[in-house]
Each structure stands twice: as structure tokens, then as C-alpha cells.
Amino acid sequence: MYDPALLVDLAIFVLSLWVGFEVISKVPATLHTPLMSAANSIHGIVLVGAMLIAVTANNAVGYILAFVAAAFAAMNVVGGYVVTGRMLKMFRKRPTVPAPDAQAVAAANGSPEVRQP
Amino acid sequence: MSTPDAFDTVIQLIYVLAASCFVFGLHLMNNPATARRGNQASTVGMIIAVAATLAVIVHGGVISATGWIVLAAGALVGGAAGLYSARTVQMTAMPQLVSLFNAVGGGAAALVAIHDYMQAGSSVSGTTSVFILLDVIIGSVTFSGSIIAAGKLQGVITSAPVTFPGARFINLALGVIALGVGGYIIASPSLIGLVVVLIAALVFGVSMVMPIGGADMPVVISLLNAFTGTAVAMAGFVIGNWALIIAGALVGASGGILTKLMADAMNRSIPNIIVGGFGTGDVAVSGGPGAGAGVRAIQADDAAIQLAYASKVIIVPGYGLAAAQAQHGVAELADLLESRGVDVSYAIHPVAGRMPGHMNVLLAEANVPYPQLKEMDDINPEFPRTDVALVIGANDVTNPAARRAGTAISGMPILDVDQAHSIIVIKRSMGHGYAGIENELYFDPKTSMYFADAKTALAELTSAVKTLVG
Numbered sequence: 001m002y003d004p005a006l007l008v009d010l011a012i013f014v015l016s017l018w019v020g021f022e023v024i025s026k027v028p029a030t031l032h033t034p035l036m037s038a039a040n041s042i043h044g045i046v047l048v049g050a051m052l053i054a055v056t057a058n059n060a061v062g063y064i065l066a067f068v069a070a071a072f073a074a075m076n077v078v079g080g081y082v083v084t085g086r087m088l089k090m091f092r093k094r095p096t097v098p099a100p101d102a103q104a105v106a107a108a109n110g111s112p113e114v115r116q117p
Numbered sequence: 118m119s120t121p122d123a124f125d126t127v128i129q130l131i132y133v134l135a136a137s138c139f140v141f142g143l144h145l146m147n148n149p150a151t152a153r154r155g156n157q158a159s160t161v162g163m164i165i166a167v168a169a170t171l172a173v174i175v176h177g178g179v180i181s182a183t184g185w186i187v188l189a190a191g192a193l194v195g196g197a198a199g200l201y202s203a204r205t206v207q208m209t210a211m212p213q214l215v216s217l218f219n220a221v222g223g224g225a226a227a228l229v230a231i232h233d234y235m236q237a238g239s240s241v242s243g244t245t246s247v248f249i250l251l252d253v254i255i256g257s258v259t260f261s262g263s264i265i266a267a268g269k270l271q272g273v274i275t276s277a278p279v280t281f282p283g284a285r286f287i288n289l290a291l292g293v294i295a296l297g298v299g300g301y302i303i304a305s306p307s308l309i310g311l312v313v314v315l316i317a318a319l320v321f322g323v324s325m326v327m328p329i330g331g332a333d334m335p336v337v338i339s340l341l342n343a344f345t346g347t348a349v350a351m352a353g354f355v356i357g358n359w360a361l362i363i364a365g366a367l368v369g370a371s372g373g374i375l376t377k378l379m380a381d382a383m384n385r386s387i388p389n390i391i392v393g394g395f396g397t398g399d400v401a402v403s404g405g406p407g408a409g410a411g412v413r414a415i416q417a418d419d420a421a422i423q424l425a426y427a428s429k430v431i432i433v434p435g436y437g438l439a440a441a442q443a444q445h446g447v448a449e450l451a452d453l454l455e456s457r458g459v460d461v462s463y464a465i466h467p468v469a470g471r472m473p474g475h476m477n478v479l480l481a482e483a484n485v486p487y488p489q490l491k492e493m494d495d496i497n498p499e500f501p502r503t504d505v506a507l508v509i510g511a512n513d514v515t516n517p518a519a520r521r522a523g524t525a526i527s528g529m530p531i532l533d534v535d536q537a538h539s540i541i542v543i544k545r546s547m548g549h550g551y552a553g554i555e556n557e558l559y560f561d562p563k564t565s566m567y568f569a570d571a572k573t574a575l576a577e578l579t580s581a582v583k584t585l586v587g
Contacts, residue, residue: 006244012363019367021373027143027146028147028148028492030465031152031474032375032477033472033475034152035371036338036472036474037218038155039367040215040368043345043349044163044218045349045364046349047167048358051174051188053233057187065228065235066191069224069228069229070195071194072224074192076195076218077167077196078196078203082203083202083214087481088156090482091487092486
């Protein structure tokens with residue numbers, strides 16, 4: 001029953017869960033959709049698993065599984081990263097065309113948070 | 118495969134590096150100013166991991182020519198489909214797309230386990246069988262469940278809860294089949310047994326999501342996101358790959374947190390949402406404009422006067438804004454008001470829309486700067502100092518009945534819209550929200566109802582304000 005490799009995998013899994021909770025609980029609500037989309041792209045890592053299927057596949061069923069898995073995972077990875085990037089590009093701190101009354105804009109933007117680096 | 122050597126060590130270290138990029142990328146997501154760099158860091162991690170895997174395949178040297186062709190063709194087809202959908206999707210349709218990516222991710226994870234099981238044959242160990250089963254079950258439930266969720270969000274499948282007598286019995290039977298047959302094949306490996314589990318899990322995914330109403334979708338998408346991550350982590354256990362285990366756990370944690378936040382924002386438990394059958398989805402409830410006594414209707418001109426001469430306006434968007442594609446209209450009105458010196462901000466309830474943060478993305482698309490988007494706890498103290506609260510397509514999240522015991526939404530955190538000096542509600546009819554109850558806000562003497570589609574109403578308001586201020 002003692003399986004050191006499995007125990008290492010389990011330890012990595014549990015610690016990664018905690019790291020995930022720590023890191024993600026700091027994400028503000030305004031970014032929740034991009035966050036979910038980013039998480040979506042990250043689970044596209046399953047592409048690595050799909051690629052390894054193609055190595056050992058040696059019959060028609062195996063090749064079909066490899067093809068479908070590779071297609072699913074590639075769609076996940078490519079689509080996930082592109083759409084997340086597209087979304088994040090839209091988040092602006094200020095309007096691109098400054099409003100005539102700069103004071104009103106400044107008041108509306110008045111949260112004392114981080115400045116654009 | 119060759120015996121473990123320096124090459125394998127380097128590959129493992131590269132996977133750890135890739136996983137570190139994912140963690141760092143998610144860390145940068147905690148601020149809109151750095152979030153884009155976060156996505157780039159995560160992309161780099163993914164490229165590293167895929168490149169390392171290619172190196173493994175070449176180094177191993179056992180892949181057949183057919184294997185290469187199949188892999189390249191699959192990646193090309195999938196990559197093209199992903200690129201096309203990501204480039205062309207409308208921001209209002211983001212929930213569907215995210216759901217679709219959950220589906221393919223979970224599906225791919227299940228396929229990895231199935232293939233591994235086929236290869237191992239009867240030599241598969243008991244522990245590996247457990248992870249294969251978990252991967253197949255979670256991955257398949259995610260696959261079919263996410264497709265149903267995407268169909269509901271797209272409107273291909275009714276967003277109203279679909280329930281029928283005996284539904285719970287069927288779910289129970291499916292659970293018993295999956296666990297019973299699963300337990301059996303851990304003891305004595307059987308591919309047919311795994312296929313039975315697979316089918317039971319696929320059907321379960323459908324029967325799990327069908328009874329859930331449209332307004333509960335933020336919770337469902339978050340939960341399915343967590344499932345996908347877990348399935349990918351299980352696939353990592355099956356093939357012994359750290360990158361999959363770490364990445365899967367990160368996504369599982371992310372989906373788990375969002376699920377909890379969404380359920381809390383509705384004051385409902387996750388099991389209660391999954392059992393489903395709650396609410397009416399997006400189906401318009403009958404009751405023409407002006408129905409119901411004690412409601413004050415308002416026209417564009419009067420509403421425009423209130424808005425133009427206010428000093429502080431809070432806009433409260435809801436799913437109706439997304440459904441009417443009215444995000445640009447509201448931004449135009451807000452810009453116009455701001456140019457007159459009106460202080461405009463947006464109050465975003467956590468479950469407004471069909472996925473976490475849905476409203477924020479729509480308004481970002483319409484060029485609204487994110488500091489203007491305020492979270493519930495930050496904006497609530499500002500309502501008593503607000504001249505006009507403009508509610509657009511939001512319903513239950515503004516209902517003061519939530520503060521009293523004994524209503525369908527009691528205890529749900531709401532936006533304190535009723536504390537504003539006056540309230541204008543843009544709404545197509547007096548129809549109920551998903552909770553199926555009257556919104557007491559509409560009967561408040563301070564409230565005026567503007568009966569129109571959100572897009573039309575905002576265009577009328579904008580032109581009325583323009584005429585007014587000339």
C-alpha cells in the first residue's frame with residue numbers, strides 16, 4: 001500500500017489547492033469573468049495528456065481518442081487564452097476619449113487605488 | 118520509453134516551471150492593471166509545457182507516423198475552432214463560451230483516462246483505477262453538463278428549470294450504477310464496465326443541469342469550472358504528470374471559490390441550487406405594462422429631467438442589460454451625464470448576469486473605466502446620498518423584501534436601491550424576476566417605472582437629455 005510516488009502526487013495536489021485558494025481569493029469581483037476564463041485556459045494543460053495519448057495509440061480506437069482529445073484540448077487552450085486576452089484588453093482605468101469635464105471624471109475615478117505603472 | 122535519466126529530470130523541472138507561471142499569472146489577476154501580464158505569464162507557462170511534451174515525444178521515439186498526423190490534425194482543428202470562437206464571440210455570450218471550454222476541457226480529461234485504461238488492460242493497478250474512474254466520472258459529468266448549460270445560456274434549450282416526476286430517482290439510480298460498477302472494476306478491470314460508468318456519468322451531467330434555472334447559472338458555471346479543474350488533476354494522477362495535477366488543482370480552487378461567492382450572494386446553499394427547480398428562468402411573465410396598482414409610470418422627458426439635474430446617479434445593471442445588448446447605450450448616457458458634471462457610478466451585484474463578473478466585462482467593452490464599477494458592499498453606503506438610482510434590467514437583487522423574513526429571497530444580500538432619493542426602473546413589464554415574487558421596490562412612492570426595452574429606453578433617455586440641455 002505504501003507508494004511514495006502517489007504520496008508525492010497527493011501532496012502536490014493538496015498544496016496546489018491551498019495555493020489556489022490563497023491566490024484567487026484576492027481577485028476583485030470586477031475581474032471574475034476574466035479570472036474564470038483564465039482558469040479555463042489553464043485547464044487546457046490537459047493538452048499535454050492528449051499529446052501523450054497519440055504516442056501510445058496503436059489502433060483505430062486509440063487514434064480516434066487521440067484526435068478528439070487533441071482537438072478538444074487545443075480548442076480549450078487556444079480559445080481560452082485568446083478570449084481572456086481580448087477581455088482584459090477592454091479593462092481601462094480611464095475612458096480612451098477624455099470627457100469634456102475633467103473634474104467630473106476625476107471625481108468618478110476617485111478611488112484611491114493603484115496608479116497605472 | 119527510455120529509463121529515467123537526466124532528460125526526464127529536466128522535463129519534470131520544466132513542468133514545475135510551467136506550473137509556477139500559472140500560479141504567478143493568477144497572482145497578477147488580483148489587479149486590473151496587471152491582469153493582462155498575468156494572462157501573458159500563464160500563456161508562457163502553457164507554451165513551455167507543450168514544448169516540453171513535444172520534446173518528450175521526440176525523445177521517446179515510439180510515436181508512429183499516424184500518431185503524429187492524428188495529433189497535428191486534432192490540434193489544428195481544435196486550435197482553429199478555439200481561435201475562431203474566441204475572436205468572434207460577443208461579450209454578452211461569454212458565459213456560453215466559458216461553458217463550452219469547460220465542456221471540452223472535461224471531455225479531453227475523460228478521454229485521457231479512457232485511453233490509459235485501454236492501454237493498461239488487465240494490468241491496471243487498483244489505485245490507478247480509482248483515479249481513472251474519478252477522471253472519467255467528473256470529466257463526463259462536466260462535458261455533458263456544460264453543453265447543456267451552454268445550450269440554456271444560448272437559448273437553444275429552455276432556460277427555465279426542466280423537472281419531471283422521478284427525476285431524483287433517476288439521478289439516484291445513475292449514481293448507484295456509477296459507484297457500483299466503478300467499485301466492481303477497481304476489483305476486476307473491465308473496459309465494458311468503464312463504458313457503463315462513462316454513459317451513466319454523461320446522462321447524469323444532463324439530468325443535473327436540466328432542472329437548474331437561468332438565473333442560477335453563475336453558480337452552475339463556477340461549479341462546472343471547478344469540476345473541469347478536478348478532472349484535469351485526476352488525469353494528472355493517471356498519467357503521473359505534475360503540470361496537470363498543479364494546474365487542475367488551481368482551477369479547482371478557483372472554481373470552488375467562485376461557486377461559494379455566488380451561492381453566498383444568493384443566500385442559497387450549493388445543494389439547494391443543484392437540486393434545482395427554482396424560479397422561472399428568462400421566461401417573461403405575463404402582465405402588461407402598467408399592470409399592478411400603486412405603480413407610477415414615467416416617460417423619457419421626465420426621467421431625463423431627473424437625471425440631468427441630479428448631482429449623483431447610480432446605475433444598477435442586471436441581466437436585462439445584457440439580454441438587450443444595451444451596454445453601449447448605458448455608457449453613452451453615463452458619458453453625457455458626466456459631461457454635465459453629474460457623478461455617475463455603477464452598482465454591481467455579485468450575481469448580476471449569467472456568470473461571475475458578467476456585468477463588468479460588458480461595461481468594460483462599452484469603454485466604462487473599471488474604477489466606476491462598484492461592488493455591493495462599497496456602493497451600498499452611497500445610496501442614501503444618491504439623487505437618482507437608475508435600475509436597468511435588474512430585479513430580485515434590488516427587492517427590499519429580502520430584508521424581511523418569510524419571503525422567497527429572505528436573507529439574500531441586496532443593493533440598497535430603495536434608499537436613494539428617487540428611483541427610475543427601466544423594465545419591459547411588471548413581470549417577476551427569477552424568484553417569482555413582486556418587487557416591493559416598484560411600489561415605493563419614490564420609484565418611477567419606465568416601461569420599455571433597455572436599449573430603446575436608453576436611446577430615448579439620451580436624446581431627451583440632449584434636447585433638454587441643448
